Amino acid sequence: YGVSRAVVREALMRLxxxxxxxxxxxxxxxxxxxTAREVTEDYExxxxxxxxxxxxxxxxxxxxxxxxxxERVTQAQQAEHCGLEAxxxxxxxxxxxxxxxxxxxKMAALIRQAQSPMIINRIFYRLLGxxxxxxxxxxxxxxxxxLLHGAFDAAALNLRxxxxxxxxxxxxxxxxxxxxxxxxxxxxxxKIS
Numbered sequence: 677y678g679v680s681r682a683v684v685r686e687a688l689m690r691l692x693x694x695x696x697x698x699x700x701x702x703x704x705x706x707x708x709x710x711t712a713r714e715v716t717e718d719y720e721x722x723x724x725x726x727x728x729x730x731x732x733x734x735x736x737x738x739x740x741x742x743x744x745x746x747e748r749v750t751q752a753q754q755a756e757h758c759g760l761e762a763x764x765x766x767x768x769x770x771x772x773x774x775x776x777x778x779x780x781x782k783m784a785a786l787i788r789q790a791q792s793p794m795i796i797n798r799i800f801y802r803l804l805g806x807x808x809x810x811x812x813x814x815x816x817x818x819x820x821x822x823l824l825h826g827a828f829d830a831a832a833l834n835l836r837x838x839x840x841x842x843x844x845x846x847x848x849x850x851x852x853x854x855x856x857x858x859x860x861x862x863x864x865x866x867k868i869s
Contacts, residue, residue, distance in 0.1 A: 693785075695792045707865065710793065712847055718790040719843035725787050726775065726839060727832035733777035734828040745769040746820045749813055758808040760801045766808065767794060770816050770835075774823070793846050800849045803856065809845060812838075 688705055691697045695718070698706045748766060752758040758766075771791065778784045800806055815838040822831035861867060 693789060695789050706868075710796070710850070712850055715793045715796070715846050715850060716843060718793050719839055719846070721790045722787060723836050723839040723843075725783055725790075726771065727836040729775045729778045729780075729783060729787060730835050731828055731832040732779070733775050734823055734831060736777040737774060737823060739824065741773070742820055742824050745773070746817065746824065749817045749820060752808055753810070753813050753817070758813075760798065760807070763797065763801065763808045766813070766816055767797070770819060796846055796849050796853065799853060803853070812842065812845070815841065 688697060688699075691707075692699060695714075696707065700706060748762070748769065752762055752766060755762075771787075775784070775787065778787075815834070819831050819834050819838065822828075822834060
C-alpha cells in the first residue's frame, strides 16, 4: 500500500491494543479467531466497568442529546428493518457517547479495548441480513429513559443487565457464525493451524 514500516507497525500496535491481533515472541503477528472465551471475558469486563462509567458520566449528558438518542431507538423499534448503519449508531450512542464524559482515561481505554466482540454484530448482519434484536432495542430504550429522568443508579444497573444479556446474544451469534463456511483470507494473511 506504499506505506513505511513505521506506519504498519503503528497500525499493528493499535490493533493489538484493541485485542484484535497478538504479537508472538518471534515477531510473528497473529489474528483471530474470536472465541467464546474472549467474548465472555470482554463482556464480563464491560459489565464491571461500563455501569460505573455511566454513573460518573451521566450527570454531564445533555437532555437534548439523550432525547435524540431515544428518538433513534424509537425509530429503530418502529422500522420494519433496522440497517447496519442505524444499528451501529445505536450502539455508539449508548456505549460510547453516554460514556464520553468519563474522566478516568485508563478505565475508558479498557472499555474501548473490550468492545471488539461488537464486530460479530456487523458480520452477522452482513452475512445473514439480520438487524437489531428487539430485546436489545428495548434495553437501550429503558436505559435512555432512566437517564432522562435522572435515575442514574437505575440506568447503571440496567446497563449491567443489558451487557449480561448481550453477552448471551453474542455467544449465540458466534455459534451460528461458526457453522458457516470460512471466508477466503486476504493475501496478507496466512492460516497457520
